[in-house]
Amino acid sequence: MKAEHRETCIICEQSKAEGINIYASFICADCEEEIVGTDVQDVKYPFFIRQLKNIWLKQDA
Ligand SMILES: [Zn+2]
Structure with missing residues (x-):
């Protein structure tokens, strides 16, 4: 049995x-x-x- 570690990507919000x-955030390989x-x-660049920016904003929380 393989234990799979998943995290939620901050860009696409998929696990x-x-x-x-x-930092404390995760970006999946696809989004990277x-x-x-x-x-x-x-047009996707501003998104x-x-x-x-949410990553950096989280640092102040
Ligand atoms: Zn992603």
Whole structure:
């Protein structure tokens, strides 16, 4: 039996097993790849930035 550790991604809010931890937050591998591959001109970019800002806001809590 394989114990799978899952965390909730702050971008897509899905529970994923693979990803990276930034401070106390988690970004899944899919979203990480998407952010890295997203151009600043992309319409999704402001959304990613807004979600990422939540990470830093949490640090003050
Ligand atoms: Zn995600």
